[in-house]
Amino acid sequence: MTGDSIRPVRRSQYKRAVSAAAILAAGSMAVAACSSSSPASSGSTSGASSTGSANVASSTTLPSTITVTSIQDLTGAVGPVGISTQDGMNLAVKAINSSHMLGNTQIQITYKDTQTTQSQAVAEASAAASTNVDAIFGPVLSTEAVAVAPIVESAKIPTIFTQAGGPGVVTPGGYVFRVTAPQSDYQPNLVKYLAAHNVKTVTMLYDSTVPTTAGIAQTTLPPLFKSAGISIKGSYGWAEGTSDFSSYATKVASENPDAVGVEGITTEPSPVIIALRNAGYKGLIFGGTSFQAFTLQAAGQQAKGVIWATDFDQNSTSPTTAAFVKAYEAAYKGAPLDYAAEGYDAVYLLAYGLKDTTGTFSRAALQAGLAKAAKAGFTGALGHNVFVNQDLVEPGYIQTYTGSAVETISGS
Amino acid sequence: MIQVIADSLALGSVYVLFSLGLSLSWSVLGLLNLAHGAQFMLGAYFAFLVGEHFHVSLLIVLPLVVVAVALTSVIADLLVYRRLRIRAGTPAESELAMLVASIGLAAVAETIVQNATSGNSEFIPSSVYGVRTLSTGGSVLHITNIQVLMTIVTIALTIAFAAVVKWTRFGRAMRAAAVDPATCELLGVNANRLFSVTMAISGGMAGLAGVLLGIYLSNVSFQMGDPLITKAFAVIVIGGVGSIAGAAIGGYVLALAETLVVIYGPASYQDAISFALIIIVLLVRPTGLFAQRRWQRSLWDTSRRTRSCSSRRLCT
Numbered sequence: 001m002t003g004d005s006i007r008p009v010r011r012s013q014y015k016r017a018v019s020a021a022a023i024l025a026a027g028s029m030a031v032a033a034c035s036s037s038s039p040a041s042s043g044s045t046s047g048a049s050s051t052g053s054a055n056v057a058s059s060t061t062l063p064s065t066i067t068v069t070s071i072q073d074l075t076g077a078v079g080p081v082g083i084s085t086q087d088g089m090n091l092a093v094k095a096i097n098s099s100h101m102l103g104n105t106q107i108q109i110t111y112k113d114t115q116t117t118q119s120q121a122v123a124e125a126s127a128a129a130s131t132n133v134d135a136i137f138g139p140v141l142s143t144e145a146v147a148v149a150p151i152v153e154s155a156k157i158p159t160i161f162t163q164a165g166g167p168g169v170v171t172p173g174g175y176v177f178r179v180t181a182p183q184s185d186y187q188p189n190l191v192k193y194l195a196a197h198n199v200k201t202v203t204m205l206y207d208s209t210v211p212t213t214a215g216i217a218q219t220t221l222p223p224l225f226k227s228a229g230i231s232i233k234g235s236y237g238w239a240e241g242t243s244d245f246s247s248y249a250t251k252v253a254s255e256n257p258d259a260v261g262v263e264g265i266t267t268e269p270s271p272v273i274i275a276l277r278n279a280g281y282k283g284l285i286f287g288g289t290s291f292q293a294f295t296l297q298a299a300g301q302q303a304k305g306v307i308w309a310t311d312f313d314q315n316s317t318s319p320t321t322a323a324f325v326k327a328y329e330a331a332y333k334g335a336p337l338d339y340a341a342e343g344y345d346a347v348y349l350l351a352y353g354l355k356d357t358t359g360t361f362s363r364a365a366l367q368a369g370l371a372k373a374a375k376a377g378f379t380g381a382l383g384h385n386v387f388v389n390q391d392l393v394e395p396g397y398i399q400t401y402t403g404s405a406v407e408t409i410s411g412s
Numbered sequence: 413m414i415q416v417i418a419d420s421l422a423l424g425s426v427y428v429l430f431s432l433g434l435s436l437s438w439s440v441l442g443l444l445n446l447a448h449g450a451q452f453m454l455g456a457y458f459a460f461l462v463g464e465h466f467h468v469s470l471l472i473v474l475p476l477v478v479v480a481v482a483l484t485s486v487i488a489d490l491l492v493y494r495r496l497r498i499r500a501g502t503p504a505e506s507e508l509a510m511l512v513a514s515i516g517l518a519a520v521a522e523t524i525v526q527n528a529t530s531g532n533s534e535f536i537p538s539s540v541y542g543v544r545t546l547s548t549g550g551s552v553l554h555i556t557n558i559q560v561l562m563t564i565v566t567i568a569l570t571i572a573f574a575a576v577v578k579w580t581r582f583g584r585a586m587r588a589a590a591v592d593p594a595t596c597e598l599l600g601v602n603a604n605r606l607f608s609v610t611m612a613i614s615g616g617m618a619g620l621a622g623v624l625l626g627i628y629l630s631n632v633s634f635q636m637g638d639p640l641i642t643k644a645f646a647v648i649v650i651g652g653v654g655s656i657a658g659a660a661i662g663g664y665v666l667a668l669a670e671t672l673v674v675i676y677g678p679a680s681y682q683d684a685i686s687f688a689l690i691i692i693v694l695l696v697r698p699t700g701l702f703a704q705r706r707w708q709r710s711l712w713d714t715s716r717r718t719r720s721c722s723s724r725r726l727c728t
Contacts, residue, residue: 298534
């Protein structure tokens with residue numbers, strides 16, 4: 001064989017090799033992305049129920065199936081939050097459908113995964129907007145929610161968000177509702193608690209790339225601290241993907257404030273707490289909704305005594321909360337997080353909205369029904385849910401970590 | 413300031429170990445291995461698994477994990493990279509194909525660990541590997557024993573690796589292959605074996621960096637390797653591709669710069685420092701601060717081959 005004859009053969013072999021490699025890469029990415037459509041089953045498992053003001057049959061004829069697209073962060077950095085939300089939603093769907101709360105109408109949720117990327121969330125929202133879906137549950141991440149909200153408003157699709165605490169998500173009178181109280185609602189109680197425990201100086205550490213955490217650290221807390229007579233020694237934001245917080249901890253330890261606020265998402269708190277303790281900081285550490293048992297366990301005893309404000313008290317004796325916790329533990333063999341409670345109540349808000357729908361069923365009629373249900377409020381997993389301008393309001397609870405479990409130390 | 417230096421040494425050690433491995437595969441094999449971050453993550457994850465189930469000493473876990481991750485590199489080479497190299501028509505085509513394949517392999521590894529952990533971070537308790545704080549000089553310096561270990565291991569390994577590259581037959585083969593792989597093959601270097609061994613060393617370094625950082629942070633997540641790829645590029649650009657001293661100095665310089673930004677400047681600009689240093693070095697010295705001229709990198713000549721091939725280990 002001559003050299004010239006080898007080249008064409010090898011070139012086609014090369015093309016096959018590159019094609020195979022590209023297919024392997026694309027296939028791998030598809031596997032990594034694969035956790036999208038998975039309709040929630042409408043089984044007959046009994047679960048906790050919620051009580052509300054709309055315990056009357058709907059005055060409109062509802063479709064036999066209410067189709068809902070739930071755009072959730074099921075994989076990626078906030079995957080655990082999305083999965084917890086999904087668990088709560090599925091539990092609520094089973095309870096509603098099995099109890100025939102909506103008569104012969106069943107709720108069916110199809111899940112779409114954003115992979116914790118804004119572009120994917122937007123794509124899924126746009127895709128849902130082009131279908132005949134009756135309602136949407138939106139993603140939990142603020143950066144995604146602020147991008148999705150205008151799409152669903154423009155398409156006039158009733159949409160319910162959980163978490164997504166950033167500004168600009170909910171427009172009063174619009175098609176978007178939120179079943180998570182903004183953290184600004186219950187931060188005042190946290191600041192009062194700090195002031196009552198002789199905290200005079202604080203330093204803030206926060207994820208600077210997430211609107212919610214950056215907003216709390218930069219906008220919500222400073223005026224509250226000022227009102228309470230607490231001075232801010234420093235405020236430092238870390239970039240996305242930061243894993244080594246030793247230099248931040250060194251700086252904070254050198255300032256030695258009475259308390260350090262840590263505002264992060266999902267599993268960010270523990271490495272920060274570990275770094276602070278390793279740097280010799282012995283003061284009080286407080287945080288936000290990312291402080292959960294599963295995010296703090298990595299820090300173990302080093303997280304003992306940290307406190308945070310939250311909208312869900314899993315130790316509450318409220319009948320609906322207790323029933324939800326019991327049903328969740330039976331279904332999933334573990335304690336529910338606040339994300340699950342919010343997802344649960346989000347589905348119940350939808351159900352009450354459907355009950356309050358009048359006239360010919362349509363998205364606009366459902367929006368009106370949701371507005372009416374929100375205005376009336378209902379008691380659910382989170383407790384007594386009160387809405388103002390389609391946004392949940394909640395004075396919240398103060399919780400602490402014992403090193404192995406969560407305890408509520410102050411509540412509404 | 414002493415605390416700043418201590419923090420920088422620990423962080424820089426991770427950068428150095430990670431970058432050395434990446435630089436090795438890039439300079440010698442022409443493989444920009446974007447699965448390097450996943451190998452780093454696997455090292456941390458293996459350390460978590462061993463600590464979770466067996467509770468063995470760190471001195472046993474370290475070599476175990478290094479070997480385990482090195483094996484994954486060899487398997488990747490045997491199953492994927494070697495086949496692509498055989499089928500490629502030119503070195504450039506081979507490099508492109510392997511680059512694309514490395515992306516896929518990274519996604520596969522991360523997805524496996526993500527599913528195994530349900531996307532959660534896993535906790536490595538400090539008690540498992542005896543991590544404790546060594547406060548010295550009153551409250552002047554707070555450092556953990558794992559930070560000390562990271563620094564010592566990195567410096568020792570870097571020196572050892574430099575010695576291997578400079579004074580051993582295998583090291584000469586690597587340097588020669590970095591300059592002219594085709595001629596090396598003609599001179600009797602078993603390219604496939606060289607590739608596999610180099611990949612094993614590269615992967616082992618990534619795994620070692622991963623296990624040390626995972627234990628240091630007490631935290632393992634399936635995405636923990638991704639941000640380090642950018643840092644490694646910065647280190648390699650600063651130091652020069654293929655330069656061991658460059659990677660070592662570049663890693664510690666980058667870590668010190670980032671630490672100083674956090675301590676004395678706007679902390680959120682920490683990552684921007686990496687890119688700023690890349691740009692500055694590219695403008696001033698595009699080949700890197702410690703890059704050597706091409707003719708200096710190969711000491712492989714016929715007379716040496718004649719003397720050193722007597723055992724025929726790397727020769728056909």
